[in-house]
Amino acid sequence: MKSFIQHNNEEQININVIHNKPSTFIEYKDKISNLTNVSLRIKKFEKKKQIPLTVGDAHYSEATYYRIFLEDYLDYQTEHILYLDPDTICLKNVSRNYDDIIQKLIVNKYVLGAKTDGEQKDAPELFKKLNIKNKYFNAGVMFINLNEWRKTGITKKLQNKILELGDNLSLADQDALNSYFDGEFYEIGEELNYYAKHDANNETIQYIDRNVSFLHYVGSTKPWTPYGGLDKVSNFYHRQHLDAFNKYHIKIEFKKDKNSYLLDVRTDEEFEDSHIPNSKLLNIRDPQLFMDGIQDLDKTKNYYVYCHSGVRSVQACQIMKSFGFENLYNLLGGISEWTGQKQ
Numbered sequence: 001m002k003s004f005i006q007h008n009n010e011e012q013i014n015i016n017v018i019h020n021k022p023s024t025f026i027e028y029k030d031k032i033s034n035l036t037n038v039s040l041r042i043k044k045f046e047k048k049k050q051i052p053l054t055v056g057d058a059h060y061s062e063a064t065y066y067r068i069f070l071e072d073y074l075d076y077q078t079e080h081i082l083y084l085d086p087d088t089i090c091l092k093n094v095s096r097n098y099d100d101i102i103q104k105l106i107v108n109k110y111v112l113g114a115k116t117d118g119e120q121k122d123a124p125e126l127f128k129k130l131n132i133k134n135k136y137f138n139a140g141v142m143f144i145n146l147n148e149w150r151k152t153g154i155t156k157k158l159q160n161k162i163l164e165l166g167d168n169l170s171l172a173d174q175d176a177l178n179s180y181f182d183g184e185f186y187e188i189g190e191e192l193n194y195y196a197k198h199d200a201n202n203e204t205i206q207y208i209d210r211n212v213s214f215l216h217y218v219g220s221t222k223p224w225t226p227y228g229g230l231d232k233v234s235n236f237y238h239r240q241h242l243d244a245f246n247k248y249h250i251k252i253e254f255k256k257d258k259n260s261y262l263l264d265v266r267t268d269e270e271f272e273d274s275h276i277p278n279s280k281l282l283n284i285r286d287p288q289l290f291m292d293g294i295q296d297l298d299k300t301k302n303y304y305v306y307c308h309s310g311v312r313s314v315q316a317c318q319i320m321k322s323f324g325f326e327n328l329y330n331l332l333g334g335i336s337e338w339t340g341q342k343q
Contacts, residue, residue, distance in 0.1 A: 001028060004090040005038055011095045015040045016081075018066045018073050043073045064172045067139070068158045071150050079147050080105070085140035087217040088193075089237055094213050097192060098143065104186055105145040111152060113143035113186035115193040129168040130175055134183020139174040140216050141193040143186070154180075200233040208236065224318055238314045261301040265290070265316045266308060266335075274342050276306065276335060284316050291319075299325050306331040306338070 005013060015038065017025050022042040032038050051065045067083055074081065080102045082094075101113045114137035123136065149155075161176045162169065169175045194212040197204070198221055208215060215236055217223060223234035262279040264271055271281045282293040284307075297303075303325060307313040310333055317328045331338070 004084070005032065005035070007090050007093050008095060009037065011037065011093075013038045014078075016074060016078075017042045018045050018069075019043075020045045020063070045069075045073075047072065064174075067142075068155055068173050068176075070144070071146065071155050074146060076150075079145075081144050081146055083139075083142040083144055084214070085216065087222055088140055089215050089217075090213065091208070091215055091236065092213040094192070097188075097213065101143045101186065101188060102145065105143060105148070108186065109145075109148060110184070110186045111145055111148045111154060111181070113188045114138060115141065115188050115190060126170065126175075129170075130165065130179040132178055132182050135187075136178050137181075137185055137187075138193055138216075138218075139177050140218065141188070141214050143188065196233040196236070198233065202232075205232055205235075208233070223315075224322075234315065235311055238311050238318075257302055257304075259300070259302050261297070261303050263303055263305045263316070264307070264335075265305060265312050270308065274335065276338060277341055277343050279306070282316075284312050284319075290316075294320055294323055294325070297325075302327040302329070304329050304331055307334045309334045309336050 001015060001017075004015075017040070019025065019042065022044045025040075025042045029040050029042065032040060045063075045066055047069050051062055070081070070083070082098060104110070105113055116135045117138040126136070127133070157180060158173065158176050161180045162173065165176060165179060191211050192214050193216050194208060194214065196208075196215050196217045198219075200208075215233075217234075217237070223237035262276060264275050264279040264281045265284040266275075266281070267283050267285055268281065275281070282290055284290045303317075303320065305313040305316050305320075305328065307316075310330060313330045313334060317330050320328055335342070
């Protein structure tokens with residue numbers, strides 16, 4: 001949400017969130033209340049009994065089925081929408097893409113536009129189970145012609161499709177969507193739904209930086225999980241969300257804190273070259289060392305974490321939080337902006 005607003009700040013943005021616990025998003029509503037170009041509507045999901053199947057796979061929650069009920073939660077004045085999975089971040093302005101794609105959907109009477117998923121390793125078997133003859137799309141980013149969705153009665157048809165497929169569903173409602181549409185969708189470019197891979201090399205990182213509008217953290221390993229937070233490609237998420245983690249980003253005179261612990265998460269070479277006095281080193285670029293090291297730390301301490309410029313230390317704070325640390329502070333700008341004594 002934050003990254004989308006940041007990169008489309010000259011557009012009128014109407015955000016709709018469907019959640020079983022709307023109170024989770026109240027703080028976001030307060031934060032954007034001063035933005036005149038953004039409206040946020042938070043709707044409580046109340047159709048659990050209408051979800052045809054119980055989601056058994058731990059990788060999926062019942063929330064993955066919420067999107068099939070879009071027409072029930074959006075007013076009739078909403079004629080088209082951009083749907084985004086919550087593990088997708090925005091890296092560029094997409095207003096022109098949006099207008100162009102929606103126009104193509106309307107002219108050609110498509111219900112949706114999505115990216116063809118060319119990475120289905122078991123495609124022949126999957127296509128047979130889902131009775132698909134054509135291509136398969138990823139439902140994490142969808143441009144939707146809501147007028148056509150309503151006119152065609154998609155919600156009810158998807159519910160029936162889910163019941164029909166039963167145990168043949170591997171990827172929840174995404175399979176049902178593909179089985180129903182069977183290739184009848186407008187194909188969008190990969191830059192609008194680019195998969196973030198944990199083993200991304202420098203060339204891939206540069207490609208993402210230059211070309212990608214929506215970066216999709218597919219799979220179970222996310223930037224906000226311990227191991228996912230150490231991947232190179234997770235840096236895009238951390239850079240986008242530096243301001244979001246306000247409780248970490250506090251420039252504070254830690255010397256006055258008698259319960260402080262100063263943690264340097266850079267490499268051994270960087271530490272030897274220069275570091276803040278009394279800081280302890282725990283290299284986040286050595287995942288196993290870092291994981292083992294934080295488990296030996298006292299969780300009652302107040303941790304002031306720094307790196308070179310503030311990106312790796314954000315990752316460290318997030319990972320430490322997932323291990324139960326509560327008092328975490330990221331030193332803004334890292335050691336590169338530190339004006340105090342160095343060793």
